[in-house]
Each structure stands twice: as C-alpha cells, then as structure tokens.
Amino acid sequence: MTRTIHVHAEHEYEVVIGCDWQATLKHSLDSYTRVALVYSSAMRDQIKEFKPDNTEIHYFEVSDGEGAKTSQSLQSLWNWLGAAGFTRSDAVVGIGGGTITDLAGFAAASWLRGIDWIAIPTTVAGMVDAAIGGKTGINSDYGKNLIGAFHSPKRVLIDTSWLTTLGDRDFAAGLAEVVKCGFIVDTQILDLVSGKNLADIRADSVLVQDLITRSVAVKAHVVGSDFKETFGREVLNYGHTLGHAIEIHSKYSLRHGEAVAIGLVFAANLAEVKGLLDLKSVQMHKQILDRLGLPTTYPGQAWQHLYPLLALDKKSRGHQLRFVGLSAIGATLRIEDVNESELALAYERISS
Ligand SMILES: NC(=O)c1ccc[n+]([C@@H]2O[C@H](COP(=O)([O-])OP(=O)(O)OC[C@H]3O[C@@H](n4cnc5c(N)ncnc54)[C@H](O)[C@@H]3O)[C@@H](O)[C@H]2O)c1
Structure with a gap:
C-alpha cells in the first residue's frame, strides 16, 4: 500500500x-x-x-x-x-x-x-x-x-x-536512524523492532515499510516546524554529537549509522549520569541496537581524541558543549551544563 x-x-x-x-x-x-x-x-x-x-x-x-x-x-x-x-x-x-x-x-x-x-x-x-x-x-x-x-x-x-x-551493513546502519526516531518521538518504532534482529526485519517487508513511514513522519514533522535548524530540528541530532566525533576518529571507516548507534548509547548514559534518565531506558538503547548488529562500544583509549572533537559539533556555543538528551523514552531535552568528568564517566560506560 x-x-x-x-x-x-x-x-x-x-x-x-x-x-x-x-x-x-x-x-x-x-x-x-x-x-x-x-x-x-x-x-x-x-x-x-x-x-x-x-x-x-x-x-x-x-x-x-x-x-x-x-x-x-x-x-x-x-x-x-x-x-x-x-x-x-x-x-x-x-x-x-x-x-x-x-x-x-x-x-x-x-x-x-x-x-x-x-x-x-x-x-x-x-x-x-x-x-x-x-x-x-x-x-x-x-x-x-x-x-x-x-x-x-x-x-x-x-x-x-x-x-x-542493499548490503546488511548499510541496511543496519540505516536502521540506527530509524531507532533514533523511536527514542526521540515515535516510541511505537521501538515496540516494532524490539526483540527482532536484522534478518527478522529484512524478511518482513510490511514491517520495513511501516518503520520507514514512521521515521519519515518523524523527520517531516520536525523539519516542518524548524526548517533551518534552530532548536527544534536539533532533536534529530540525538546520538550524533559523539557519533560525528567517532566518524572523524575512525577516519570514516564506520558507517554514519554505526557511529550514531554508539552515540545513542553514549547520550543515554550521559542523561543517566546527569540524573535525568533511568537505567532501564539506557539498557533498552543497548539491547535494541546490539540485536540489530550495530556497534554500541568504542575503545576506551580513544576518549582523549574524541573529547576535543566534541567541541566541533554544530550545537556547541562558544566553549559550551550541548547535547540532545532524553528525560524518558520519547521525551527529548537539551543538556548544556555538562562537565568533562561527567562526559568521561558516560564514555567509560560504553568503552570496550
Ligand atoms: N542531507 C541530509 O539531510 C543527510 C542526512 C543523512 C545523511 N546524509 C548523507 O548521506 C550519505 C550517507 O548515505 P548512505 O548511507 O545512503 O550512503 P551511500 O550513498 O554511500 O550508499 C551506501 C552504499 O550503498 C550502495 N547502494 C545504494 N543503494 C543501493 C541499493 N539499493 N542496493 C545496493 N547497493 C546500494 C551505494 O552504492 C554505496 O556503496 C552521507 O554522505 C551523509 O552525509 C545526508
């Protein structure tokens, strides 16, 4: 249809x-x-x-x-x-x-x-x-x-x-953005993918079309309310702040969606470190992305290189880093008052 x-x-x-x-x-x-x-x-x-x-x-x-x-x-x-x-x-x-x-x-x-x-x-x-x-x-x-x-x-x-x-790796990388839409707005996406692996999803064309339709609806809604990216559109950047730094650090050997998958788990951990999000929601991020075969960890020793790269994020203002975070699944907020030790702690939790 x-x-x-x-x-x-x-x-x-x-x-x-x-x-x-x-x-x-x-x-x-x-x-x-x-x-x-x-x-x-x-x-x-x-x-x-x-x-x-x-x-x-x-x-x-x-x-x-x-x-x-x-x-x-x-x-x-x-x-x-x-x-x-x-x-x-x-x-x-x-x-x-x-x-x-x-x-x-x-x-x-x-x-x-x-x-x-x-x-x-x-x-x-x-x-x-x-x-x-x-x-x-x-x-x-x-x-x-x-x-x-x-x-x-x-x-x-x-x-x-x-x-x-489309190859499995590119398919899964695209699903990272689909799952992101589930975390930030349309939580039914998470119900639809929960417990499924990549092969289960690929085998179900009705489900694939439903996931694509829902994700397009999320992006269309956000873009429609904030075309030129002031604040509203920034929610689409959930998971992208660390994700972009990882893309650069990995010299683009990771797909964008793979780096975003790691960034999503990091962002959830950061919100938990700040006392904004519960641990169960953090675990949900990891479970769903792991099951899709997406990476959710990154080497611990990379932090010293990633931290300076975070400052290049387009959401930064002056010396202040800003992150899109969650207060609950489907409820976004902006995290601004964040210090290096909180970031390092959140990163430690996703370190391999
Ligand atoms: N404009 C935006 O808002 C926006 C948003 C997200 C990403 N992007 C950009 O999109 C790019 C990433 O897109 P992508 O992940 O689609 O990568 P891509 O365009 O590089 O495609 C990935 C690979 O899949 C192959 N491919 C494409 N369609 C195929 C098919 N149907 N069957 C088999 N192989 C196929 C391509 O040949 C390529 O090798 C990046 O450059 C990123 O910056 C732009």
Missing part, C-alpha cells in the same frame, strides 16, 4: 512511500522539458531501463559513495548541465543513497540559482534521513557536508524494492 506524507518546508512537498519508482517518476516529469538522472555505477542497470515517453532524459553517472560528494563531481555535473542546455524549466533527479541525493540536490540548488529536483533514495539512510528535509551538499577538504544549501525536493519517491539488493 502506498502512503503519502507531506513535508511543510520552504514549499510543501510529498514523500510517496511504497511506490513503483518508474511509474511514479513518469507521472512526476510531465512539466519538465529535460531531466537529468543522476545515479552511481551501482544503479546503472536499473536506471537504464527507465524510458518515459515525452521527456528528454539525460543520464549522468557519478562515483559511488562519498566519491560522489566532491567539488570535482559537482563541477562535471554543472558542465554537463550547461552542455545539455538545462534551463529553469528542467529538473534533476537523484537516484541512490544519501551521497547521490546530496550531490544531485546541491547541483539543483546551485544551477541557475535553483531548479527543481526529485529524490529517489535507494538506501534505508537515504529514505528516512538524507532525502527528507532539504539539506543538500558536498564535502570539503576540511570536513564532511561543509558546502551546501537548503533546497527541498519537489517530491521524494520511496520504492522499498530497492532495498532487496
């Missing part, structure tokens, strides 16, 4: 979940003369099957993974849009994981100061996170996602059949 969720951002747009991407995309292209399909080599066979009747399609293949989010790929995409004569009545379609939708969205945001784009996410992380919310961008030599723009898509088309070919 197809479900549609409306996102209210700088314009309203639909996220269509459970659709057949080819059929739905054909109907979404009527108003455009030319369309650029941006995809990675991993998607080549499926993309080349797509042939709408009345729209001129241009196929643009980019490097896989983070290799797509470079200034070089963006430059070639701009040159290629220029050579093909793309105008304001044309559109870009990004088909792939979060790396591809981030690049395609930013190319659309910057070409002629903004043309339409459509996101077709093909990973769990892309479906529940990257394609929703209008953040687009590329990496710079100084860090990930430092160059970008807020530019919401015209539509997001989620066809869960893409997920059959």
